[in-house]
Amino acid sequence: MTDKKAMIAMSGGVDSSVAAFLTKEAGYSCIGATMKLFANDDIGVCREHSCCSLDDVEDARSVARSMNIPYYVFNYSERFTELVMDKFVEAYENGMTPNPCIDCNRYMKFEKLYSQAKELYCDYVVTGHYARIEFDDNCNRYILKKAIDLSKDQSYVLYSMTQDQLAHTLFPLGGMEKTKTRQIAEENGFINAKKHDSQDICFVQNGSYAEFIEQYTNKKYPEGNFVDMQGNILGKHKGIIRYTVGQRKGLGLSLKEPMYVAKIDVENNTVVLAKDAELYSTSLIANNINLISVDRINEPMHLKAKVRYRHTEQPATVTQIDEDTVSIVFDEPQRAITKGQAVVLYDGDVVIGGGTIIKV
Numbered sequence: 001m002t003d004k005k006a007m008i009a010m011s012g013g014v015d016s017s018v019a020a021f022l023t024k025e026a027g028y029s030c031i032g033a034t035m036k037l038f039a040n041d042d043i044g045v046c047r048e049h050s051c052c053s054l055d056d057v058e059d060a061r062s063v064a065r066s067m068n069i070p071y072y073v074f075n076y077s078e079r080f081t082e083l084v085m086d087k088f089v090e091a092y093e094n095g096m097t098p099n100p101c102i103d104c105n106r107y108m109k110f111e112k113l114y115s116q117a118k119e120l121y122c123d124y125v126v127t128g129h130y131a132r133i134e135f136d137d138n139c140n141r142y143i144l145k146k147a148i149d150l151s152k153d154q155s156y157v158l159y160s161m162t163q164d165q166l167a168h169t170l171f172p173l174g175g176m177e178k179t180k181t182r183q184i185a186e187e188n189g190f191i192n193a194k195k196h197d198s199q200d201i202c203f204v205q206n207g208s209y210a211e212f213i214e215q216y217t218n219k220k221y222p223e224g225n226f227v228d229m230q231g232n233i234l235g236k237h238k239g240i241i242r243y244t245v246g247q248r249k250g251l252g253l254s255l256k257e258p259m260y261v262a263k264i265d266v267e268n269n270t271v272v273l274a275k276d277a278e279l280y281s282t283s284l285i286a287n288n289i290n291l292i293s294v295d296r297i298n299e300p301m302h303l304k305a306k307v308r309y310r311h312t313e314q315p316a317t318v319t320q321i322d323e324d325t326v327s328i329v330f331d332e333p334q335r336a337i338t339k340g341q342a343v344v345l346y347d348g349d350v351v352i353g354g355g356t357i358i359k360v
Helices: 013-026 054-066 078-091 098-117 163-167 176-185 208-215
Strands: 006-011 031-037 071-075 124-126 131-136 141-146 224-227 233-237 260-265 271-276 279-290 301-307 314-322 325-334 341-349 349-359
Touching: 006 098, 013 031, 013 054, 013 124, 013 176, 013 325, 031 054, 031 098, 054 071, 078 098, 078 208, 098 124, 176 260, 233 271, 279 341, 325 341
Parallel strands: 006 031, 006 124, 031 071, 224 271
Antiparallel strands: 131 141, 141 349, 224 233, 260 271, 279 325, 279 349, 301 314, 301 341, 314 325, 341 349
């Protein structure tokens, strides 16, 4: 037993429920908490693959009740709107492709909820993320590592965690396979044992970012030209928010050969198309960086860099330009590096840090 107190971030899904169970089994005094980030009805969403619905709250409450732990719902919708949804829309309007899950972790789970946990005298925030936290005596720092189950690893979306947050966070699932998580849920009769994993951005209905943005802003985004790399007009696009670098489907063009979105030119309201071979880049600049395993990159480091969630990290040389910016040069050209996405740096299974891609 321990005299430590933990607040469990419970989304209503199987992962956070099992994280709560394992934390209580480890002897912690537990509180269950769900963050109310928005009302699904407010944004026209009603589907089982999203989180934050009324059903999710009831599932979380049911699991907390079965474990006999206190349960709270905290309304953070105003802050979520400002720091996640508004940023998401602004990025698309500026020709970038954001990852709002990173912002949600950064500003909601490990800032707002962590602050709430401290007010309730909790020692730790616990989530169902698949990642690992360890203290490294060699560098005298907390480090973030990939999950044991690499198919579920979520370290990419956690790169913004600070030393203080890492010191007061527990990831009970980081050392186990997802199949084991579901087995524990079924053995304990959790109502959500067979519930589908959340797959889409929680506040975007039907996977249509453009429809969400138009509804959210009550704006229509003007048509413009598709052009090739030489500036030749290829046809009309339906508004720049509908496109992202690397996209081929949904262009609505009849072309002689496959072409992909290579660049979104906001100033001229054009979408630049290119052949696949023209989508490859060797370098990028990222800002708003957060470093975990080191305080600063004092000299160029040869690491591996991951430029989107489903990307396999690739060898690259990383140079820190100033307090907030890094330059990354890949050993081999990478396809469709996209402004607005995160680049996360790894040394083996250790997260060195990451930042937001601002230039390719």
